[in-house]
Amino acid sequence: MKILMKSVDMICVSNKDGKISPIKYKFVGKDEQIHIVKINRILERNEERLAGNRMYIYKVMSIINNSQRVYEMKYELATCKWYIYKM
Amino acid sequence: MKKYIFHIDANSAYLSWQAVYDLQHGNAIDLRNISAAIGGDKSKRKGIILAKSLKAKQAGVKTGQPLFEALKVCPELTIVSPNYQLYMKCSDEMTAIIQTFSKKVERFSVDECFMELSCENPIVIAYQIKEYIHKTLGFTVNIGISTNKLLAKMGSELEKPDKIHTMFKEEIMEKMWPLPVNELFMVGRATYKKLTKYGINTIGQLANSDIDFLNQIMKSHGRLIWHYANGLDSSPVKKDNRKIKGIGNSTTTPFDVDDIRYASLFILSLTEMVAIRLRANNMMCHVVHVSYHRASKGGGQGRQRKLITPTDQTNTIYQTALELFKEIWDEGPVRHFGVRVTMLNTANIYQRSIFDEKNLEKKRRLNQNIDLLRVKYGSQTIKRASFIASGINNVNGGVHDNYPMMTSLL
């Protein structure tokens, strides 16, 4: 997997306990087209506090270009931004 | 169980904190592994080096050096502008982790803490702290272990980075005495010069010098560093006192002051000190007090004023203090001045107001940089032009002239 750290527009769910889960996101690809990707499954959740900066890390599964991909996304609490982290 | 003191010090703090933050945001390059430095503004080639990587250090880049000079000795130097908010966060998180190991933690500077703990095996604890900080926050620390603060600090200064060192009394002959005397805590540039003039080049030579002789040439400071060289220090680990009511400094003047120019310089020099301490505590003040005592027959006056919005700015405090002084001064000779600020709040939750000064953020950054310089190189490093040839110290109030400030008191 390669580190991408590409920011995306995300639709996510924040449940009653404050647990945040990504649902689907939109980003502009290299082809300058808008892509919409659905998160099919969340396989793992982790949290990091590097340099005191909290981020949630999600290992997720999506169908991209007709193939099933497992990759990682990040959510930065201080800025409320979502990123494709590693793919 | 025995009582131990630990000194925990982040390795090239600003630089490694920035490096970790950049990596977290997908930066492919680790600033710690290349020639890199934190400082001013590269595009304008202005400002100074605040922190540097090991590679930059080997190339001859020095902390405090102007950027253009650093780029001369190391043209491939990557320069990153400082991000003080990030550094405060790293500092807070590091302190918070250390506080999970002991209730007695003193934050000594932005990247250093002292910790007191009674335990069986301090080395095991130190490894736990070091690894926990590394794993959680992503940066490395050095830890010094001893039975007093001075020796713990001298221990953490030994080989870096990511190391643990003990510096017990019985080890100082071997580990501390061979070091050059300017590596001793509180031996600044001026002291170093003086000591070498008398042939004192190592900490060991200082330790074995005659204390009366040192007292003669350097007064109380001479006695202090003699004690330090012998590993003697009994200062307690002070828990963070976040509820300070006020910060004030006062000074007795060496001559009768009956001229507003001199009076304003004394008030300014005291304000400099008060404002540095205020900012060092990450606080803002809402009230400014000024007071003076008359030369003859004692007596004096004081007055205070509430500001429209809280501030940590030297200029704002100074202007208010001067205004107040002008209101209460009867133009008679003065021998004592005092400046004090109260109603303190933490600077983090500062509310913006329409009454804010222009360019407040810029001014705050300026003050932060001036503070850093003075802490590192002494109060005389940078001063206002009005003090030139005045014979008055530019920063006043119970601190040894020319020695590192703020953190200078164990």
Ligand SMILES: [Mg+2]
């Ligand atoms: Mg350090």
